[in-house]
Amino acid sequence: MKKTSSFVLCSFLAFLLCAVLFHTRASVSLAFEAEQGDRSVLNTIAYQGDIATLSGRVSFEIRNGSITTNLQETKSYMEAKHLAQKAVPTDHTNDPFQLLLYDLNQELTPWEKTQQNVFDHCGEEQQSYASASIGYLLYHEREVSIDTGLSLHANDQLSITRKRCAYQDNEYQDAVTLSSFDHERYFRKEALSVKTDNVSYFMPLQTASVHGKNYIYRIAENLSVQPLVELPEGRAYEELHLANDQLIILAHDDEAFYVMIYDQLGSLLKQISYPYRYHGASMQSFSTTRYLLWQDDTTCWIYDSVSMAMQELPLSDTSLHLQAAAEQQDDLFIAAQQIQDGKHYLHISAYRNGERIYHGKILLLEYRETTEQAVKYPVDIVEWGYFVR
Amino acid sequence: MNEMLTMMEQLCKDSLRSIIVGSLMLLPIQYLLAVCYPTLDSFLMVVLPFLLIFALLNLIHARRCRTMIQQQAYQRYQLLPIKNYCVLLSEWLFTSASYLFLLFLQYISWFLIYQQLKSSFPMQSNTFYFFSLSQLWLHPLMSFQFFDLIKILLLLAMLALNFTFLHMTLALKNYRGLSILLTSVCCILVIALALSAKGHLPLLGIMVALTVFAFLELCDLLGIRRGGQPYEKDK
Numbered sequence: 206m207k208k209t210s211s212f213v214l215c216s217f218l219a220f221l222l223c224a225v226l227f228h229t230r231a232s233v234s235l236a237f238e239a240e241q242g243d244r245s246v247l248n249t250i251a252y253q254g255d256i257a258t259l260s261g262r263v264s265f266e267i268r269n270g271s272i273t274t275n276l277q278e279t280k281s282y283m284e285a286k287h288l289a290q291k292a293v294p295t296d297h298t299n300d301p302f303q304l305l306l307y308d309l310n311q312e313l314t315p316w317e318k319t320q321q322n323v324f325d326h327c328g329e330e331q332q333s334y335a336s337a338s339i340g341y342l343l344y345h346e347r348e349v350s351i352d353t354g355l356s357l358h359a360n361d362q363l364s365i366t367r368k369r370c371a372y373q374d375n376e377y378q379d380a381v382t383l384s385s386f387d388h389e390r391y392f393r394k395e396a397l398s399v400k401t402d403n404v405s406y407f408m409p410l411q412t413a414s415v416h417g418k419n420y421i422y423r424i425a426e427n428l429s430v431q432p433l434v435e436l437p438e439g440r441a442y443e444e445l446h447l448a449n450d451q452l453i454i455l456a457h458d459d460e461a462f463y464v465m466i467y468d469q470l471g472s473l474l475k476q477i478s479y480p481y482r483y484h485g486a487s488m489q490s491f492s493t494t495r496y497l498l499w500q501d502d503t504t505c506w507i508y509d510s511v512s513m514a515m516q517e518l519p520l521s522d523t524s525l526h527l528q529a530a531a532e533q534q535d536d537l538f539i540a541a542q543q544i545q546d547g548k549h550y551l552h553i554s555a556y557r558n559g560e561r562i563y564h565g566k567i568l569l570l571e572y573r574e575t576t577e578q579a580v581k582y583p584v585d586i587v588e589w590g591y592f593v594r
Numbered sequence: 595m596n597e598m599l600t601m602m603e604q605l606c607k608d609s610l611r612s613i614i615v616g617s618l619m620l621l622p623i624q625y626l627l628a629v630c631y632p633t634l635d636s637f638l639m640v641v642l643p644f645l646l647i648f649a650l651l652n653l654i655h656a657r658r659c660r661t662m663i664q665q666q667a668y669q670r671y672q673l674l675p676i677k678n679y680c681v682l683l684s685e686w687l688f689t690s691a692s693y694l695f696l697l698f699l700q701y702i703s704w705f706l707i708y709q710q711l712k713s714s715f716p717m718q719s720n721t722f723y724f725f726s727l728s729q730l731w732l733h734p735l736m737s738f739q740f741f742d743l744i745k746i747l748l749l750l751a752m753l754a755l756n757f758t759f760l761h762m763t764l765a766l767k768n769y770r771g772l773s774i775l776l777t778s779v780c781c782i783l784v785i786a787l788a789l790s791a792k793g794h795l796p797l798l799g800i801m802v803a804l805t806v807f808a809f810l811e812l813c814d815l816l817g818i819r820r821g822g823q824p825y826e827k828d829k
Contacts, residue, residue: 207603212610213691220694223701224737224746231727231738233720261727261738279733547718571719 233263233274235567242563244270246555249533252540254551254590256569265569265590267553272567327370334365339409349428353409355417363414399447401469406433406452411442421445421452421467433471441483444499446492449510453497455490457481462501464508464515477508477515493532498539500527507537507559519561525552531592536562542589547572551589597676602684605667609658616654617696620647621703628707632714636729640707644700644735651692652757659685659765679818685762690754697750700735734788748798749784752805756780759808762815769815776808 233256237244251268261279265272337357343349359365398407405424409415419442420432436442436454440463444455451474454465462481466474481501490499497508498518505518505527518539525541528551532538536557543550549570555563623643627634662668671681708725717724726736737743756777763773783801787794812818 207599207607209603209606209610209688210599212614212695213602213687216691216695216698219698220701223698224743227701227704227726228737228740228743231723231736233723258724258727260730260733263723276738279727279738280730568719570717572716573718 233265233276235265235272235274235569237272237565237567240563240565242555242561244563244565246536246563247538247553249536250531250538251593252529252538252553252590253593254569255588257588267567327368331366331368333359334367335359337365339415341407341409343424343428343430347428349424349430351422351430353417353420355409355411355415355419358414358416360414399445399452401447401450404469406445406447406469408436408442408445408454411440413441421454421471423471434467434473436465443488444490446490446497448492448497448508449495451510453492453508453510455488455499457483457501459483464497466510466513475513489527491527491530493530493537495532496530496537498527498530516559518556518559520552520554522552528589529591533594538592540590540592598680598684598687601671601676601680602688604671605662605681605684606658606688608661609654612654613651613692614695616650617647617692617699619650620644620696620699621706623647624703625706625710628710632711635731637731640700640704640729641731644696647696648693651696652761655689655692655757656761656764659761663765679813679816682758682812682816682818685758686751686755689758689761690751693750693754697735697746704732704736731788734784745794745798749787749801752801753780753784755805755812756808759812759815762812766815769811772811773808776804780804 247267247270251266253264253266255277256263256265259280262277263274264277265274336359339353339355339357341351341353343351357363357365398405400406403426406421407424408421409419411419418438419436421434421436423431423433425431436456440456440458442454442456444453446453446455450469452467452469454463454467456463456465459482460480461478464477466476468474484502488499488501490497492498495510497510499506505520505525506515507518508515520541522543524545525543527539528542529540530538536555539552539554539556541552541554543552543566548568549572550566551569552564552566554561620643624640627639627643631639668681704726708722712721712725715721715725726732727738735746737746756773759769760773760777763769780801783797783804787797787801790797
């Protein structure tokens with residue numbers, strides 16, 4: 206063959222070879238490690254999660270006991286730059302409840318509760334408040350405002366400040382900045398609600414900085430809001446769940462942890478308590494049709510709504526944090542996350558009658574702090590995922 | 595086909611060596627940058643040398659076309675009993691092949707850069723994947739998915755045609771303004787495709803339309819279209 210023709214053919218074949226080689230090598234492979242039990246128990250359920258970076262997002266799925274990965278999107282340079290520079294404003298449009306904070310003494314206009322860094326610019330002037338009244342706005346066909354009678358009080362760890370801030374083109378609005386861990390939680394999980402076929406129940410999150418009597422509220426189909434149960438004072442109310450038609454509340458005070466079980470008419474069916482010392486850790490809890498699971502510090506507990514009994518659930522490691530739970534054919538499946546020496550593990554376990562019948566872990570990411578010659582890399586995020594049918 | 599390959603052999607073989615040597619310069623430049631400046635942004639380490647070599651390749655092609663016209667090689671081939679689109683296709687194919695060769699070297703260079711920098715990369719699992727994914731400037735050159743490969747080949751073919759139009763018009767000193775405008779718009783579209791995540795299809799559509807226009811103009815210029823006048827030296 207002549208020189209030029211050979212060059213054309215070789216260039217094309219070499220390019221194709223390299224592109225295919227790149228495509229083969231540039232894929233995420235995940236595998237189960239340290240398995241105990243028969244993995245076939247996972248055949249009845251699937252699990253989905255994401256490994257997201259500023260430059261792209263890879264989803265993974267566990268189905269029929271095998272793991273598949275898929276590149277969902279690659280970010281463009283402009284998108285990644287935008288993401289790196291600015292926090293994305295929280296989209297509240299899908300939240301059924303929006304927390305409103307009012308100035309008790311002066312005005313009734315609710316403040317825009319948000320994190321200051323989502324705004325493009327804020328004024329210099331700021332005002333501090335000792336307390337603020339807590340209300341909720343319910344978005345469902347029409348707006349319904351709920352006055353809870355609770356109030357938020359500033360203390361050593363919490364400050365309530367208000368600034369005039371604005372997005373790029375919008376008018377200035379009041380932005381309330383809350384400090385301290387307690388109020389980080391307010392931004393994530395401000396109202397706890399459960400829904401049956403035609404009735405919803407909700408309970409404001411109550412922490413040590415929130416004073417006043419707390420209630421479980423019942424929201425009827427016509428959006429009328431009635432307090433259903435007055436809750437004991439002096440407790441921090443962390444979670445509200447619905448399992449097997451029981452309203453289950455997780456609460457604690459300085460000495461004990463409480464599991465309070467009500468029926469849907471507001472009668473207390475049972476209260477379980479155990480000694481507990483709050484360390485300020487964020488609590489995770491998950492409910493299935495039958496079970497409620499939660500983790501305080503290092504212990505994982507499970508409440509069975511049929512037998513109305515609570516027991517400790519053995520996790521393979523105390524450094525695990527509950528991530529998701531699901532129930533399928535009398536088997537309980539739990540996903541837990543573990544970050545150890547920069548390794549991000551996802552643990553999948555299956556339980557039958559309180560006994561663990563399967564456990565396996567998957568290394569999602571291994572992240573290592575590098576030396577001064579570190580290559581610049583956008584922040585990585587593991588979105589740990591959830592169970593799907 | 596044989597006529598076209600023969601034509602390509604005759605018209606292009608003289609610049610083959612300079613194209614190969616010029617493209618091969620990519621490897622030492624990028625590798626040395628990776629060794630000496632490991633924290634350099636991927637634009638400066640990879641994309642800028644790539645663009646410089648790309649520009650150099652086009653200079654070589656433009657010079658080749660100019661020599662071809664000056665030595666009246668093209669005019670002589672017009673007198674031969676061969677199909678009149680052979681010159682256009684051979685030029686397009688050779689330009690595309692030179693770009694493919696450069697992309698092939700870019701992949702090789704990327705593998706070398708990865709070997710050099712992987713130890714200082716924070717992600718230690720699936721490292722090659724995340725290393726490549728983190729280099730945002732390189733996404734347009736990398737085939738993460740099968741569709742990317744198709745897109746790269748399509749863009750490359752369109753760019754090659756537009757640049758062929760530019761090389762020929764510069765050599766023939768005809769339609770120069772139009773070809774410079776078309777090629778510039780195509781380059782801007784390629785950059786827009788590289789930088790934006792959305793609107794790929796409209797951008798690709800505009801680029802296809804411009805390329806078709808460039809192709810028709812090139813056919814006119816070379817006298818391939820019915821009614822088109824072949825180039826004459828004293829025109």
